[in-house]
Amino acid sequence: MAIPRLLVVDDDVDTRGMMTQYLRQNGFIALPCDSESAIMEHLTNGRVDLILLDVMLGDENGVEICARLRDEQDVPIILVSALSADHHRMAGYQVGADDYIAKPFNPDLLLARVRAVLSRAKRSASLVYRRSVSTFRFAGWTYDAKLDEVTSPQGFQVALSRKETALLKVLLANPHIPLTREEIATSLDVTGEGQGAEASGRAIDVLVGRLRGKIESDPKQPELLRTERGIGYVFATDVDVEGSA
Amino acid sequence: MAIPRLLVVDDDVDTRGMMTQYLRQNGFIALPCDSESAIMEHLTNGRVDLILLDVMLGDENGVEICARLRDEQDVPIILVSALSADHHRMAGYQVGADDYIAKPFNPDLLLARVRAVLSRAKRSASLVYRRSVSTFRFAGWTYDAKLDEVTSPQGFQVALSRKETALLKVLLANPHIPLTREEIATSLDVTGEGQGAEASGRAIDVLVGRLRGKIESDPKQPELLRTERGIGYVFATDVDVEGSA
């Protein structure tokens, strides 16, 4: 199972950034959102495993959004509220939220809830990504997330830089799913909010090229890290994940 | 049976674009519309297999339009609504809608409903184009949809560009059926809103020429990709499909 992709929906940049950063540090893919339309976009464009939804969203109302999402979707939702009032919690459950957290919350609590909801949501226990877990295998290659070691099919160890490793992780977590440059950039930018972090330039292109140079047998005709013209990049190979607690 | 042609009627550009794009990615021909007159135009000018009709259409009322269409036509209609209110659903069924979906909806759900209505509407199950099919054979040629590899009767591998591949796919999916330039263009344009995408020009003609140059033994006297003067192009050869789920 791939690394869970979470949507962090909050209109406050700081909160959003903190949560995003924390979740990423703990092995999740966290995508910051600030509106319902952004949520829909993500839902349309790719897999989303859990939505952390702030109740207060400027004009929009988190509870209503939750209700609407729940009407048709089956994505787990955790409501987050700055208010501790219980009626909010009730309202939340009524519209089908999977859990409810009051701000300010203990980061570990957040993590615990997220994991609980994720594992409750789906049957397979391996759904939840455990940091300590960690061997990815693809096309003869091995990536040991714990030791951060990449081993070629011939058994040679390949040294990847931090960003290269991060890129590989995102790709391994989303095999066969085309990722936008923006999505990739957001995932790489571990400093919390990726807002304008990658506004300029073609850093991702270059990074992809560098990674290709290290893991593709023929970088000119990539078989693992394929280009989706006009869209972004895809990891076009099946990936086996081997985990341990 | 040809690829189903769907009309996506919604006055919001984003929604329309998203739905259109998603449907196209899944093998349908999706034509964006924003008014009743546009619908009528399409109904007049060509085959339409299903209409996805937004209930809120600016000044116009989707339900009324639905009723009017139903009065004269027998095109299946799925109503789409931003409101979850049930009376809308009821009203929809009363005027003869084939199904009803509330926005925001799960893309896969949309797809499921569309397919259900289409197959319910009548005709063989093969109506729905299956993208998961893997190997096409025609006149000695082979096209492996999974690897995107085209192999000539002599066993040589031929490199096709993205659009060329897309064109070939549409043709292979509809052997012996003349396809309009518009139909082809719509199928190729995966970038969402095709509105003016193909308004101008003869891109299709040129594309066809290029594909001919690669797969016809004598591009001057095409045997596979024939021209239907005044109409469009036909793939004039039997195609064997070897599919898997």
Next chain:
DNA sequence: CTTGTCTGTAACAGCGTGCAACAAAATCAA
């Protein structure tokens, strides 16, 4: 035949991507 419409195609232009080379920034050693 002529005329007008439709199609084939070469030539060109714009865009996105790969990549090398450079510059800036981060990391490390002392």
Next chain:
DNA sequence: TTGATTTTGTTGCACGCTGTTACAGACAAG
């Protein structure tokens, strides 16, 4: 701290893909 080394982002150019245009040939109707 300083300076060396590595990593990362930027820039410029080349190249392939794609749509447009213009013109010539093909076809249909008269």
